Amino acid sequence: MTASTPHPAALLEALARYDTPTICNALEVVAPARRLSGYTVKPLVCPFPDLPPMVGYARTATIRATSASRLPAAEAGAQRLAYYDYCGTGHGPRISVIQDLDGANVGFGAFWGEVNSAVHKALGCLGVITDGSIRDIPQWAPGFQALAGSIGPSHAYVHLAGFGQPVCVAGMTVSSDDLIHADRHGAVVIPADVAAKLPDAAELCARREEPILAIAHSPDFTLEKLKAALARAAEIH
Numbered sequence: 001m002t003a004s005t006p007h008p009a010a011l012l013e014a015l016a017r018y019d020t021p022t023i024c025n026a027l028e029v030v031a032p033a034r035r036l037s038g039y040t041v042k043p044l045v046c047p048f049p050d051l052p053p054m055v056g057y058a059r060t061a062t063i064r065a066t067s068a069s070r071l072p073a074a075e076a077g078a079q080r081l082a083y084y085d086y087c088g089t090g091h092g093p094r095i096s097v098i099q100d101l102d103g104a105n106v107g108f109g110a111f112w113g114e115v116n117s118a119v120h121k122a123l124g125c126l127g128v129i130t131d132g133s134i135r136d137i138p139q140w141a142p143g144f145q146a147l148a149g150s151i152g153p154s155h156a157y158v159h160l161a162g163f164g165q166p167v168c169v170a171g172m173t174v175s176s177d178d179l180i181h182a183d184r185h186g187a188v189v190i191p192a193d194v195a196a197k198l199p200d201a202a203e204l205c206a207r208r209e210e211p212i213l214a215i216a217h218s219p220d221f222t223l224e225k226l227k228a229a230l231a232r233a234a235e236i237h
Contacts, residue, residue, distance in 0.1 A: 006057075006091035007179065007195055014199045015190070016055045020183045023190070026201035030194045040186035041171035044129070044147040047137050049184040051145045054126040056093040058178040058189075059086060061163035063132055065109025066102050069159040076159065083163045088123035095182065096125050097174045099167035100132035100149065107133035107149045109156025114139035117146070129180070129187050131169045132158075147182060208233045 015023065020039075027034055061083060069076050087096060100106045112128055113136035120128065120141075127145030128134075133152035140146070149170070166175045172187060174180065179190040190198065211229040215221055 012055045020185045023181045025205045026198045029201040030197045039188035046184040053183040056095040056126045058097045058174045060167045061098045062161040063111045065156040065158035068157040092124045094125045095180045096128040098130040109158035110135040111158045117141035117144045208236045
């Protein structure tokens, strides 16, 4: 299985049953070398925290907002159409991952609002992960998830700088077609070669937590019982 080969739909559905922290826990089991990479490490705003986890393939792009595009209007329009074609094709579902290149002024202008959320949803995207800003929260496309660096009022001079190349958002490096898992907590890239192992690993993590949580929630909690529960958890494989 490679990043360019789609996973079975049943696997994506299985992964979506878990929250993103659980997926990160499972990755620690099957790919322990990834403990320090592959996920967002800076806080992102999630205006729709009650939406379920999204699992999809990355569509990457970069934007700028503090200066106008240097492309002639016709070329800028053609670039936007090519970007939409990119977002609407390939195996899905898809997740838009957009890096804001404005440096210290990241989030100066919002690429995302009522229009782009509706367009990207229609193109088959589940949501967006960006370190830039978003706006039009009440008018946002229903069910379209958003993790953003900030919320702001204006789009300023926002424009596409490019698309399809690797990007870095909130410390997470993403390439086009990477498999992404995201929810209100943040996002993580799932390596193609371990994706199928994650549901079982997630269940293993849950089984290891059960004896600890049981005693922690018990009115008969004691430190000795906690020590015993931790020992039992360590024996679960």
